[in-house]
Amino acid sequence: MSVLPADPHRPVAHLRPPRNWINDPNGLAFHDGHYHVCFQYNPYGPEHAHMHWGHFRSPDLLAWEELPVALTPTPGGEDADGCFSGNAVSDGDRLVAFYSAFRTDRWAQPVTTAESRDNGVTWTPRGSLLIPDPPEGTTMYRDPYVWREAGRWRMLVGSALADGRAAALLYESADLERWEYRGPFLDRAPQPVAPGADTGLGWECPQYLHTDGRGALILSAWDPELGPRRTVVHSGREENGRFRAGAPALLDHGPDFYAPALLHAPDGRWLLWGWSWEARDPEWVREAGWAGLLTLPREVTLADDGSVRQRPAAELLALRGGRAVTAAGVTDGTAVLGTVSGSFDLTARLEPRAPGAAGGLRLVTSADGGEYLDLRLDPAAGELVVDRDHASLDAGAHGGSYRVPCPGASVELRLVVDRSVAEVYLPSGRTLTLRFYPTGGAPWRIEARGGGEGGLGYAVSAWDLRPYTVRSLAGAAPD
Numbered sequence: 001m002s003v004l005p006a007d008p009h010r011p012v013a014h015l016r017p018p019r020n021w022i023n024d025p026n027g028l029a030f031h032d033g034h035y036h037v038c039f040q041y042n043p044y045g046p047e048h049a050h051m052h053w054g055h056f057r058s059p060d061l062l063a064w065e066e067l068p069v070a071l072t073p074t075p076g077g078e079d080a081d082g083c084f085s086g087n088a089v090s091d092g093d094r095l096v097a098f099y100s101a102f103r104t105d106r107w108a109q110p111v112t113t114a115e116s117r118d119n120g121v122t123w124t125p126r127g128s129l130l131i132p133d134p135p136e137g138t139t140m141y142r143d144p145y146v147w148r149e150a151g152r153w154r155m156l157v158g159s160a161l162a163d164g165r166a167a168a169l170l171y172e173s174a175d176l177e178r179w180e181y182r183g184p185f186l187d188r189a190p191q192p193v194a195p196g197a198d199t200g201l202g203w204e205c206p207q208y209l210h211t212d213g214r215g216a217l218i219l220s221a222w223d224p225e226l227g228p229r230r231t232v233v234h235s236g237r238e239e240n241g242r243f244r245a246g247a248p249a250l251l252d253h254g255p256d257f258y259a260p261a262l263l264h265a266p267d268g269r270w271l272l273w274g275w276s277w278e279a280r281d282p283e284w285v286r287e288a289g290w291a292g293l294l295t296l297p298r299e300v301t302l303a304d305d306g307s308v309r310q311r312p313a314a315e316l317l318a319l320r321g322g323r324a325v326t327a328a329g330v331t332d333g334t335a336v337l338g339t340v341s342g343s344f345d346l347t348a349r350l351e352p353r354a355p356g357a358a359g360g361l362r363l364v365t366s367a368d369g370g371e372y373l374d375l376r377l378d379p380a381a382g383e384l385v386v387d388r389d390h391a392s393l394d395a396g397a398h399g400g401s402y403r404v405p406c407p408g409a410s411v412e413l414r415l416v417v418d419r420s421v422a423e424v425y426l427p428s429g430r431t432l433t434l435r436f437y438p439t440g441g442a443p444w445r446i447e448a449r450g451g452g453e454g455g456l457g458y459a460v461s462a463w464d465l466r467p468y469t470v471r472s473l474a475g476a477a478p479d
């Protein structure tokens, strides 16, 4: 068993292998009584290169096993330079992975497959391409997403069109082998979704949540010059093989969330994991030896108004350990509510007592109070502000403040912090995910801070989080 040095930023309740680089969740499927969660993985270092598919599975979203690497690039083969993203479907006794075959000598990443007949422990790549040629007029092509609907298999592939529109291309098949191209399911010119963010020139990792004739297309917006941007969602309904969608919205309001993927569970729930990348300088990442994590599994629902709502999967309540904080009151200054460990799950109700009064919560991570993550209400804007400008004394950590709409006289929120990641969940189903890198060791302090006339009413509970159990069948034991 390898013992890794203690790393205060390594999460304990978010999936990732002990070392090296990860990005997108891939191959999400429920098969043989397990949730299978694969992910883009470079087994050789903490940078994006040599993409393999790493693999975890769990019967209950709490006890995880790290399985052997699922997909490995074949030297000289169609995926010689990387097994890029895709999903997987359970087809009776097979798990079939659909993924993007990356070679540096061609612009497209065409679709290929691999299958497992032993519940994901070993995989056999098909060797050849499943869909060798992208349709005419496309300038980007990758990330298949396959699902079963109305007696046939369907597939979306992320794309960009030569005229500047982004597109999700639709294919159909009776047998998972012969695929017919049906045209763009949705295509759009870039549209603004938030200050500084738009729906992109290309779409990566299309995901399709559908229920009762309605649907939501989740698309990771990509720009050829800037790279990954934000994840957007279009909700609407399908008409004759085309998706009729309303205005796009951001799926997550934080800066460090991208390429989420869906798993349609047998109980009907849609679960989603996203990739949360690092927000610190590359040199620091190299020293740490690891990069990226998967968000908590989230339950995703499509509300009647077309909004997509996310909340942590109900199972995660079982990770709540001892209650660390229970506090309620009113403050027009600073109220110290208690201390938490570096991984905790918090619920809060915050209520400014007069119009114009503000305030919020502060997570203080250094003894002198100089290092903190702030969650502040901006009642005039109807937004919650998450501010990491002072969240690390290390200059290598990225700063910035980020806003998520939360109109109304009072705010309820859930905040899950796991060492270097914070996920904020609002009752509206909106989320904000960001990374931060405290230099001060836990226990950390929770404060309520009231400003303005009347002060801030607060009711806060927090529980320390128990780590996931992770058993390794892969040879190396995760810490």
Ligand code: FRU
Residues within 6 Å of the ligand: 023, 024, 040, 051, 084, 085, 086, 100, 142, 143, 204, 205, 220, 228, 258, 259
């Ligand atoms: C999204 C993405 C995918 C690609 C993969 C490569 O983050 O760029 O489009 O398949 O990552 O790692």
